[in-house]
Amino acid sequence: MFKELDPILHSQLRLAVMSLLISVKEAEFTFIKEKTNATAGNLSVQVQKLKEAGYIEVVKEFKDNYPNTTCHITSQGIKAFEEYVKALQEYLKVGQSK
Amino acid sequence: MEDDKPLTEQESLALITRMITKAKCEYEETGVSALLWGSIITFCSIASFIGQETGTAWLDYVWFLTIAAVIVQVFIAVREGRKKKYRSYDDATMSGIWISFGISMFMFSFYASNFNIPHVNVLFLIVYGIPTFATGISRHFIPMIWGGIACWLLAIAAVYTPLPYPLLYTALAAQLAWFIPGLILRKRYLKAKGRNV
Numbered sequence: 001m002f003k004e005l006d007p008i009l010h011s012q013l014r015l016a017v018m019s020l021l022i023s024v025k026e027a028e029f030t031f032i033k034e035k036t037n038a039t040a041g042n043l044s045v046q047v048q049k050l051k052e053a054g055y056i057e058v059v060k061e062f063k064d065n066y067p068n069t070t071c072h073i074t075s076q077g078i079k080a081f082e083e084y085v086k087a088l089q090e091y092l093k094v095g096q097s098k
Numbered sequence: 099m100e101d102d103k104p105l106t107e108q109e110s111l112a113l114i115t116r117m118i119t120k121a122k123c124e125y126e127e128t129g130v131s132a133l134l135w136g137s138i139i140t141f142c143s144i145a146s147f148i149g150q151e152t153g154t155a156w157l158d159y160v161w162f163l164t165i166a167a168v169i170v171q172v173f174i175a176v177r178e179g180r181k182k183k184y185r186s187y188d189d190a191t192m193s194g195i196w197i198s199f200g201i202s203m204f205m206f207s208f209y210a211s212n213f214n215i216p217h218v219n220v221l222f223l224i225v226y227g228i229p230t231f232a233t234g235i236s237r238h239f240i241p242m243i244w245g246g247i248a249c250w251l252l253a254i255a256a257v258y259t260p261l262p263y264p265l266l267y268t269a270l271a272a273q274l275a276w277f278i279p280g281l282i283l284r285k286r287y288l289k290a291k292g293r294n295v
Contacts, residue, residue, distance in 0.1 A: 005110075012105055012113065019117035024184045027121075031183035035120050064180065085114065091107040 005091075008053045009084045013038055013046045018081050021056060021073040029069035047071060055080055121184070126290040127237075129283030130174055136277025138167045143269035150262035161207070168200065188236055199229040219264035223253035223271055230275040241282050245275030 009015050016036045021027060033043050050056045055077030059070045073081070105113070142160045149157025202225060210218045231246025233239065249271045256264035 010105060010110065015105070015110060015113055016117050019114045020121050023118050023121035025187045025189065027184040034183075035117065085111075088107050088110055092111065 005087055006080055006084050008049065008055065009080060011046070013042065014050055015084075017043075017046060017050060017071075018055065018073065018077065021071060022078065022081055026070050026072035029071065032071065050077070053080075126287045127283045128178060128287050129280045129285075130178075131171060132276045132280030132283060134167060134170060134174070134280075136272050136275070136280050138163060139272035140269045140277060143265045143272065147262050147265040147269070150265070192233060192236065195229045195232050199225065217256060217261070217264065219268050220253050220256045223249050223256060223264075223268060226268075226271055226275055227253070234279075239279065239283075241279040242275070245271075245279055248274040 009018060013036060016038075017032055020032055020035055029040075029043070029047070032038075032047075033040060036043065038046075047056065047058060051058050054074060056071050056073055059072075061068055061070070142163055145157050145160040149155065149160070203222070206221060206225065209215075210221075215221070227246040227249030230242050230249060234242030234244075234246055252267040252271045256267050259267070
């Protein structure tokens with residue numbers, strides 16, 4: 001029986017954001033935007049969804065007198081990401097053996 | 099990048115790999131600090147060696163240049179920190195190691211200037227090896243691992259070498275531990291920067 005892929009993570013932009021955040025301790029919104037080539041509006045919506053799912057934490061503060069948003073992955077997010085990758089590997093294993 | 103584009107399993111895995119690689123590419127160090135310290139310590143060691151060989155005592159004051167280098171280093175660290183849009187997991191560890199090293203070096207210098215320690219260069223070379231080797235291991239950067247080992251081997255050689263020749267070992271250690279790795283880091287950084295433009 002296949003484990004269902006987490007719908008929060010099984011989306012192009014949200015998965016890209018989570019893959020970036022799993023690699024670093026924390027990243028600024030502009031860094032994520034630059035690396036994903038997403039628009040600010042679209043990225044904001046997806047970041048909010050990840051935040052509501054408890055997968056990331058978003059900190060808004062000021063840096064050099066400008067508003068700055070920083071994101072970091074939570075332990076719940078790490079667990080969800082690991083389970084997602086494990087499920088993906090299972091799917092791919094079956095696909096290869098067919 | 100679209101938000102809800104349907105993904106196949108292969109596409110998901112490829113996307114994860116691509117994003118992790120992109121984040122990894124950002125890890126490139128600028129190499130400026132390593133070049134700064136490699137140059138300063140080489141210059142001071144050679145000048146001090148010439149001073150001792152020719153009996154020009156004032157040349158020993160060249161080591162005060164390291165205080166100016168600390169100020170430049172703080173400026174570089176603040177500027178690079180401001181520019182950085184992410185923090186990696188080992189950033190704090192690396193800062194801790196190099197700040198402890200800097201403080202230890204100044205305490206060593208203070209101690210050495212108050213007491214007549216024979217072959218003080220040996221102690222300096224041993225301490226140079228610690229943060230260099232630790233950084234090499236932590237960042238999987240082979241030139242710094244060899245740089246750290248070179249410092250320790252030169253420390254052993256310095257024990258059996260008459261003064262003031264160990265000062266030349268210090269210059270060589272600065273080249274192997276910092277200047278050459280700094281050049282490699284700089285080259286990598288400029289290459290990665292060119293790729294990201």
